[in-house]
Amino acid sequence: MEFRHLGRSGLKISEIAYGNWLTHGSQVEEDAARACVAAALDEGITTFDTADVYAATRAEEVLGRALKGLRREGLEICTKVYWPTGSGPNDSGLSRKHIRESIEGSLRRLGTDYVDLYQAHRFDHETPLDETMRAFDDLVRQGKVLYVGVSEWRAEEIERALRIADEMGLDRIVSNQPQYSMLWRVIEEEVVPLSEREGLGQIVWSPIAQGVLTGKYKPGAAPPAGSRATDERGGADMIKRYLSDDLLARVQDLRPIADELGLTMAQLAxxxxxxxxxxxxxxxxxxxxxxxxxxxxxxxxxxxxxxxxRIDDVLGPVVIRDPSRTISPAQRP
Incomplete structure (x- = not known):
């Protein structure tokens, strides 16, 4: 395993992180989930990503039990806050109240007294951003959070948060967690240049595009039984955007490149x-x-x-069937 700094912060994380969205507490039994965590640890992964909303808080509980008894200093545990975790009017968003109550719940479920990275899971348009940033800064000063990040924020939202932190003398955001793969490159135009300039690092999710870049989905064929495309609990709606025959055919054309490099399709992605x-x-x-x-x-x-x-030549312009997104691969930064 190799390690990289999280942006320009002093924190080093494993360049492959283990995440438990859609698995722990929902799709797989706990014994299987714990076996996956054990395999990740055996392979040198030290960075584990979850969120309070995953499996309605159960994912944090499973991860906490799987990591129990390990040397805490040797792990980087990341979780998130924003989505509803209850039915009350203050059980979602990035208000001071919800952030404060959510971190306490996450720490309890994870069985730890601090998290290495606490991330705003989405941008909250209903809460003043200075309130959110002050609430995060309070958690850093209390020692419950070591670093603060965001997930799926737009460049202008990240820039506003950085400006407020600088003006108010608050702890700065050090990371963003966006979707990013050969098929989903929207961060390259604005988010990456801003992040490079301001010292943020990306912790990317879905690098194999919901499994499409493994090559297991074939043009003209039904999705394999038991795959994510057939499981309504496991992101079937999200993966549909990638299942056009034209795109699947281009993905298959990546196989010779992977073979030449001695990699699987997933490893290449x-x-x-x-x-x-x-x-x-x-x-x-x-x-x-x-x-x-x-x-x-x-x-x-x-x-x-x-x-x-060669990868860009094979894939060409990637047009995703999502009414809000049309993506043409730019030159790599």
């Missing part, structure tokens, strides 16, 4: 995200330990400029 110098880590999930062990082989892989060009 994960390694591709790690070639971006602004990416601090790529998050992988798993329902079986062998998936973890396979994905970790992407750590340390270097893809030269010619390979990156």
């Amino acid at each position: 994960i390694a591709w995200t790690l070639q971006n110098p602004n990416v601090s880590a790529a998050i992988v999930g798993a329902s079986r330990p062998e998936q973890v062990r396979d994905n970790v082989r992407a750590a340390g892989v270097k893809l030269d400029a010619e390979v990156l060009r």
Whole structure:
């Protein structure tokens, strides 16, 4: 395993992080989830990502039990706040009240007295941003949070938060957690340049595009039984955007490149995200330990400029079937 600084902060994280969205507490039994965490630890992963909303808080509980008894200083535990965790009017968002109550719940479920990275899971348009930033800063000063980040924020939202932190003397955001893959490159235009300038690192999720970049979805064929595309609890709506026959055919054309490099399709996809110098880590999930062990082989892989060009040539302009997004791959930063 290789390690990278999280942006310009002093925190080092494993360049492959283990995430438990859609798995722990929902799709797989706890014994299987704990076996996946054990495999991640065996492979050198030290960074674990979760959120209070995953599996209605159960994902944090499972992760906490899986990590219990380990040397806390050797782990980087990341969680998030924003989405509803209750039915009350203050059980969501980024108000001081919800942030304060959410961190206490997350710490209890995770079985720890601090988290290494606490992330705003989305931007809250209903709460003054200075209130949110002050609430996060309070948690840093109390020692309950070491670093603060965001997830899926737009460049202008990140920029506003940084300006407020600087003006008020508050702790700055050090990271963003966006979706990023060969098929979803929206951060390259604005978020990455801003982050490079301001010292933020990206912890990217879905580097294999919900499994599409493994090559298991074939054009003209029904999705494999038991795959994410057939499981309404596991992101089936999200993956539909990638299932056009044209796009699936282009993904299949990546296989010769992976074969030449001695990589699986998934390893190639994960390694591709790690070639971006602004990416601090790529998050992988798993329902079986062998998936973890396979994905970790992407750590340390270097893809030269010619390979990156060939990948762009194969995929061409990537048009996602999402009414709010049309993505054309830009030159890599």
